[in-house]
Amino acid sequence: MNCTNVKISLLSFLFVCWCFLLTGQNVQDTVAGIPVNYDESKTGSYTLPDPLVFPDGKKVKNARQWIKKRQPQVVSLFEKFQYGKVPEVTDKMDVHIFAPTTPIPAPSSDAIDLGVCSNVLIRGCYMSVNDDAIALKGGKGPWADEDSNNGLDKNILIENNSFGFCHSALTCGSESIHNRNILMRNCKVEDIARLIHLKMRPDTPQKYEYITIENINGSGRNCIYIKPWTQFFDLKGRETPPVSVAENILFRNITMEVKRFTDIGITEHDKLKNFTFENLDIKAEDIKFDASVFEGLKLKM
Numbered sequence: 031m032n033c034t035n036v037k038i039s040l041l042s043f044l045f046v047c048w049c050f051l052l053t054g055q056n057v058q059d060t061v062a063g064i065p066v067n068y069d070e071s072k073t074g075s076y077t078l079p080d081p082l083v084f085p086d087g088k089k090v091k092n093a094r095q096w097i098k099k100r101q102p103q104v105v106s107l108f109e110k111f112q113y114g115k116v117p118e119v120t121d122k123m124d125v126h127i128f129a130p131t132t133p134i135p136a137p138s139s140d141a142i143d144l145g146v147c148s149n150v151l152i153r154g155c156y157m158s159v160n161d162d163a164i165a166l167k168g169g170k171g172p173w174a175d176e177d178s179n180n181g182l183d184k185n186i187l188i189e190n191n192s193f194g195f196c197h198s199a200l201t202c203g204s205e206s207i208h209n210r211n212i213l214m215r216n217c218k219v220e221d222i223a224r225l226i227h228l229k230m231r232p233d234t235p236q237k238y239e240y241i242t243i244e245n246i247n248g249s250g251r252n253c254i255y256i257k258p259w260t261q262f263f264d265l266k267g268r269e270t271p272p273v274s275v276a277e278n279i280l281f282r283n284i285t286m287e288v289k290r291f292t293d294i295g296i297t298e299h300d301k302l303k304n305f306t307f308e309n310l311d312i313k314a315e316d317i318k319f320d321a322s323v324f325e326g327l328k329l330k331m
Contacts, residue, residue: 079107093266097173105179140165141196145205146181153187158194162201162227166212170205170234172268180207188214193248195221202238202276203229204259212241219248225286228276229259230300235272244282253286253312256294256302270299277303285311294323301325 067073081104082090090100141157144150145167157163169180183206193199199222202209206229219225225246228238256276265271279302291314296302302323308330321327 094173097171097177097266102179140201143167144183144186146183147186148182148184150186151189153190155191156194157191157196157199159196161196162198163193163196163222164188164199165201166203166209167205168209169207170231171264172233172235172266172272174207175235182208182210183212184208184210186212188212189216191217193217193219193222196223198222198224198227198255200225200243201227201229202241203227203236204231204234204261206238207235208237209241210237210239214241214243214246216245217247219246219250219286222248222250224252224255225250225284226254228256230256230274230276230296231259231263232271232274232297232299233263233265233268234274236274238276238279240278241276242280242282243284244280246284246286248285249287251288252290252293253284253288253314254281254292254294256292256296258295258297258300271297273299273301275301275303276305277301279304280306280308281310282306282308284309287313288315290314290316290318292319294320296323304328306330 082096082100084090084100085103090096139159140162141155141159142152142164144165146169152164166183166186168183169175169177171177174180186209188200199217199219200212200214201224202212214226226241226243230236291312294302302325304326305324306328308328310331
């Protein structure tokens with residue numbers, strides 16, 4: 031697996047516990063043999079660089095200069111002096127995620143986040159969280175596709191998993207620019223909020239393509255949820271919203287009891303192309319389906 035960020039909710043829980051320990055009375059003076067200091071009065075004098083001034087003294091004049099040039103410089107300072115740097119993506123690394131079980135009830139965090147990942151296998155897991163179970167990420171912002179720190183999630187296989195309550199079993203976005211060749215199959219779901227959520231973020235260029243959801247059984251509130259996600263909407267000076275596209279999406283052999291089959295609302299900047307629905311057995315209180323939002327729709331019941 032080539033991955034710059036894989037987060038499992040259990041790690042978040044352990045991190046919170048560690049933070050609480052740091053604030054307790056038994057604070058250690060060393061960690062792994064390295065002296066540490068938690069008393070700011072013992073910190074030497076220093077001057078933080080102005081984040082809106084380049085090293086040559088020139089000021090940042092607009093959002094594009096910040097995103098393209100100054101922000102990477104600031105990130106580099108954090109990498110060098112504080113947090114370190116995430117290893118470069120490489121095709122020579124393979125990691126499979128097998129059989130983790132999220133805490134019940136789990137915290138308000140995703141079970142598994144994949145950011146700029148390829149060749150990932152998630153098999154035999156049980157996930158129930160107060161957020162998304164599996165979220166595909168990789169970048170956000172009006173020029174996110176031009177930032178070398180962002181990238182593609184591709185070749186993701188999700189199979190033989192079970193999902194309890196979660197906001198969505200599979201979510202594309204909101205911090206995502208390109209998801210390609212995603213296969214979710216042979217899974218059971220129970221009381222999920224959504225089977226799949228395509229977050230069409232209006233301030234970020236996004237492309238979701240070649241996604242297959244098949245052989246799914248269970249229950250939930252919604253089967254397919256596709257809507258703009260505007261919580262932190264910011265075009266950062268860009269005049270018009272970028273276009274987001276979801277295309278070549280296949281739903282096949284799905285048996286579910288839900289309140290709503292689809293909940294779809296898109297803008298003029300969103301495109302839904304070449305969706306296929308094949309052999310679906312959906313029992314829904316609201317079976318409403320608006321075919322007009324799709325270009326190249328195929329129904330094979």
